[in-house]
Amino acid sequence: MEGEAESRDEVKPNVAVKETNGDIIGDNDVGKLGSVEAPDFLGKKNVRNCSLAMPGSGLNTTSHAPSQLTIFYGGSVCVFDAIPVEKVQEIMLIASTAAAANSADMKNAATDCATTSPVLTRSPSLQSTATALASPQAPVYPLQRTSLCKLQAELPIARRHSLQRFFEKRRDRLVNRNPYPNPSTPKMADDTKANLSAATSLESGCFEKSPVPQEDLQPKVPTHVA
Amino acid sequence: MEENDNKMNKTMTSPVGMSDVVLGCVMPYIHDPKDRDAVSLVCRRWYELDALTRKHITIALCYTTSPDRLRRRFQHLESLKLKGKPRAAMFNLIPEDWGGYVTPWVNEIAENFNCLKSLHFRRMIVKDSDLEVLARSRGKVLQVLKLDKCSGFSTDGLLHVGRSCRQLKTLFLEESLIVEKDGQWLHELAVNNSVMETLNFYMTDLVKVSFEDLELIARNCRNLASVKISDCEILDLVGFFPAAAVLEEFCGGSFNEQPDRYYAVSFPPKLCRLGLTYMGKNEMPIVFPFASLLKKLDLLYALLDTEDHCLLIQRCPNLEVLETRNVIGDRGLEVLARSCKRLKRLRIERGADEQGMEDEEGVVSQRGLMALAQGCLELEYLAVYVSDITNASLEYIGTYSKNLSDFRLVLLDREERITDLPLDNGVRALLRGCEKLRRFALYLRPGGLTDVGLSYIGQYSPNVRWMLLGYVGESDAGLLEFSKGCPSLQKLEMRGCCFSEHALAVTVMQLTSLRYLWVQGYRASQSGRDLLAMARPFWNIELIPARRVVMNDQVGEAVVVEHPAHILAYYSLAGPRTDFPETVIPLDPLVAA
Numbered sequence: 163m164e165g166e167a168e169s170r171d172e173v174k175p176n177v178a179v180k181e182t183n184g185d186i187i188g189d190n191d192v193g194k195l196g197s198v199e200a201p202d203f204l205g206k207k208n209v210r211n212c213s214l215a216m217p218g219s220g221l222n223t224t225s226h227a228p229s230q231l232t233i234f235y236g237g238s239v240c241v242f243d244a245i246p247v248e249k250v251q252e253i254m255l256i257a258s259t260a261a262a263a264n265s266a267d268m269k270n271a272a273t274d275c276a277t278t279s280p281v282l283t284r285s286p287s288l289q290s291t292a293t294a295l296a297s298p299q300a301p302v303y304p305l306q307r308t309s310l311c312k313l314q315a316e317l318p319i320a321r322r323h324s325l326q327r328f329f330e331k332r333r334d335r336l337v338n339r340n341p342y343p344n345p346s347t348p349k350m351a352d353d354t355k356a357n358l359s360a361a362t363s364l365e366s367g368c369f370e371k372s373p374v375p376q377e378d379l380q381p382k383v384p385t386h387v388a
Numbered sequence: 389m390e391e392n393d394n395k396m397n398k399t400m401t402s403p404v405g406m407s408d409v410v411l412g413c414v415m416p417y418i419h420d421p422k423d424r425d426a427v428s429l430v431c432r433r434w435y436e437l438d439a440l441t442r443k444h445i446t447i448a449l450c451y452t453t454s455p456d457r458l459r460r461r462f463q464h465l466e467s468l469k470l471k472g473k474p475r476a477a478m479f480n481l482i483p484e485d486w487g488g489y490v491t492p493w494v495n496e497i498a499e500n501f502n503c504l505k506s507l508h509f510r511r512m513i514v515k516d517s518d519l520e521v522l523a524r525s526r527g528k529v530l531q532v533l534k535l536d537k538c539s540g541f542s543t544d545g546l547l548h549v550g551r552s553c554r555q556l557k558t559l560f561l562e563e564s565l566i567v568e569k570d571g572q573w574l575h576e577l578a579v580n581n582s583v584m585e586t587l588n589f590y591m592t593d594l595v596k597v598s599f600e601d602l603e604l605i606a607r608n609c610r611n612l613a614s615v616k617i618s619d620c621e622i623l624d625l626v627g628f629f630p631a632a633a634v635l636e637e638f639c640g641g642s643f644n645e646q647p648d649r650y651y652a653v654s655f656p657p658k659l660c661r662l663g664l665t666y667m668g669k670n671e672m673p674i675v676f677p678f679a680s681l682l683k684k685l686d687l688l689y690a691l692l693d694t695e696d697h698c699l700l701i702q703r704c705p706n707l708e709v710l711e712t713r714n715v716i717g718d719r720g721l722e723v724l725a726r727s728c729k730r731l732k733r734l735r736i737e738r739g740a741d742e743q744g745m746e747d748e749e750g751v752v753s754q755r756g757l758m759a760l761a762q763g764c765l766e767l768e769y770l771a772v773y774v775s776d777i778t779n780a781s782l783e784y785i786g787t788y789s790k791n792l793s794d795f796r797l798v799l800l801d802r803e804e805r806i807t808d809l810p811l812d813n814g815v816r817a818l819l820r821g822c823e824k825l826r827r828f829a830l831y832l833r834p835g836g837l838t839d840v841g842l843s844y845i846g847q848y849s850p851n852v853r854w855m856l857l858g859y860v861g862e863s864d865a866g867l868l869e870f871s872k873g874c875p876s877l878q879k880l881e882m883r884g885c886c887f888s889e890h891a892l893a894v895t896v897m898q899l900t901s902l903r904y905l906w907v908q909g910y911r912a913s914q915s916g917r918d919l920l921a922m923a924r925p926f927w928n929i930e931l932i933p934a935r936r937v938v939m940n941d942q943v944g945e946a947v948v949v950e951h952p953a954h955i956l957a958y959y960s961l962a963g964p965r966t967d968f969p970e971t972v973i974p975l976d977p978l979v980a981a
Contacts, residue, residue, distance in 0.1 A: 317884040317909045317952060319801060319831065319858075320479035322737065324563055324591050325713075328689045329740045331619075335666070
């Protein structure tokens with residue numbers, strides 16, 4: 163959940179900056195670019211931040227030619243003409259299995275799935291993306307796997323609000339008690355209890371007869387949003 | 389005269405040959421809502437008698453009916469419970485302004501419900517003005533007021549309650565989001581009330597209250613049996629505890645001083661339900677002198693590790709209810725199984741994920757569950773977050789936990805490899821063995837339960853009325869099989885499942901008792917209109933489209949959180965809502981067509 167936002171922002175390609183002569187890709191440059199970039203691209207294992215545009219899917223296509231494949235990668239754009247659809251499927255299969263292999267650790271699933279399944283750049287439960295998902299020609303298995311893993315990333319097990327609040331307050335107590343924690347003893351050390359008021363992150367009230375003046379406490383702002 | 393009486397008896401005798409007088413005497417003894425429901429369907433006269441004599445109504449979703457309809461049928465109601473937001477609101481999944489406003493209900497109560505003594509609002513939006521109206525109109529007779537996980541009001545609203553509700557025996561504010569202006573409300577309560585029995589502002593952030601007012605309440609209210617407060621230094625309660633002579637339940641408080649200072653605190657003699665916030669291993673011994681009396685222990689907000697749990701639990705042979713986090717560990721569960729033979733309810737919540745915040749031993753798995761099942765045969769309620777699971781452990785529960793009526797299992801997602809998946813056979817064994825099961829929740833991961841396993845749930849849960857299913861099944865086929873069963877299922881919640889709108893719609897139409905559906909995470913149709921296959925009279929369908937919400941995560945950093953879309957659908961006699969916020973969209977078959 164936490165990592166998702168950042169990786170999403172990286173997905174957007176910055177086309178204009180990296181071009182050889184500053185032009186947005188037009189048809190004239192297509193062949194040249196294709197021949198220069200292709201081997202590098204296909205050789206790369208890490209396909210983060212890569213958008214694949216499916217021909218004719220209506221998403222992310224940059225031209226009208228039906229067998230044209232456009233690949234955005236790491237700030238560059240490659241356009242390939244006359245790619246047969248089976249080849250495109252192979253390329254997508256390679257890309258998505260490479261991504262799936264990288265995302266074996268569930269914790270990173272959020273980042274990987276978000277960036278490597280461009281046809282799922284929006285939540286599967288939004289209507290428009292279902293078109294690409296339902297495409298009959300694309301291999302179903304890897305997409306399905308990433309869609310499930312994407313689903314899991316977008317729907318992490320939700321935390322109960324009351325407990326979330328408790329964890330925040332516990333963390334505040336630790337921070338206020340021991341601003342320079344010893345990394346080897348992360349557990350609460352009872353023998354280092356300072357004179358603290360109960361709800362350190364909230365204003366002092368009658369419940370907290372704090373002997374420590376308020377300026378000495380550095381309360382953390384309550385961090386939850388209801 | 390006698391002739392007339394005979395005539396009257398003849399005309400007013402109900403079909404079963406019982407006179408109304410007799411029926412009027414018998415009916416007040418029928419309490420179960422399902423029985424009452426059956427009674428009211430026999431004939432018009434029985435319906436009327438039920439309406440006259442029914443004392444309590446629970447409206448599981450406030451939008452299923454209207455205040456007006458309630459008044460027309462049950463004008464003499466003494467006790468009302470209303471629920472608003474979907475249960476998912478407790479997990480921060482529902483927009484705050486979703487709805488569930490008490491205002492129309494309060495206005496109706498103020499005007500017409502003259503016998504109402506007990507009011508319970510759960511997950512609803514309450515305003516200060518509502519509390520003022522309530523206090524003004526019903527303050528003299530109100531005995532029970534529960535604002536349970538509510539929001540939208542401040543301590544100003546509570547002032548009205550404190551001033552005007554002098555007969556209040558129960559004031560319950562647990563987990564409500566209350567804007568705190570001052571602690572005057574508790575002072576008003578202390579000064580005006582002498583009959584309080586249950587006072588609860590646990591898990592609110594009300595800290596401007598004064599412990600002197602608490603003491604005053606304890607002194608004035610001779611029947612004060614249950615007090616649950618927010619974080620107040622325990623040492624400040626040295627006057628309160630002796631004054632609360634008949635106190636049985638206490639939760640809340642806080643430990644901020646040196647541990648040895650707490651050994652001087654003496655607790656009331658009848659105290660048997662306890663939960664001390666921030667209690668650590670060094671303060672724990674203060675509980676030992678009366679641990680053997682404890683029937684209920686709340687360790688959710690304590691600071692104990694696995695070993696501490698073992699030390700404490702083994703001293704509590706009479707424990708019936710335990711709530712804690714998974715820091716209890718398998719070892720703690722083994723101690724529990726050995727020591728607490730009377731255990732009826734166990735809730736094990738998920739601890740923090742942050743490094744070092746919880747005990748390394750703090751994982752619960754099949755090992756703990758098997759010990760628990762064998763040791764605690766009286767278990768009725770079990771809710772647990774596990775890190776690992778096997779079919780065998782579920783089979784054990786099916787074999788031993790014959791009294792289980794409520795079972796909830798969440799498989800945490802930290803561990804990549806789970807010992808024994810899918811859980812098809814274990815789930816089947818559990819459902820077949822636990823014949824009293826009424827409530828069931830299973831939250832797994834892809835691969836956790838196959839379509840066959842999902843069909844088992846449908847097949848083997850004849851009495852289950854509520855279910856939460858997360859990441860179960862593999863395809864629509866599984867859901868469709870499931871929906872052929874579950875004959876008693878009234879309320880279904882699903883999350884993270886792979887089912888299509890079409891399958892969901894068919895499911896709704898097939899589940900014979902279903903009156904409420906909530907889904908988050910599903911396969912949307914291209915047009916978004918497949919859901920309309922479930923359109924029918926009296927069935928409201930609402931969507932909360934996908935949202936992006938800026939929130940603070942566990943370490944306090946702002947992140948953008950994606951909230952996938954929700955579907956909420958329910959039977960209603962009151963037609964579609966009229967108070968939708970922007971985040972909620974009704975699906976109107978006529979408009980969408």
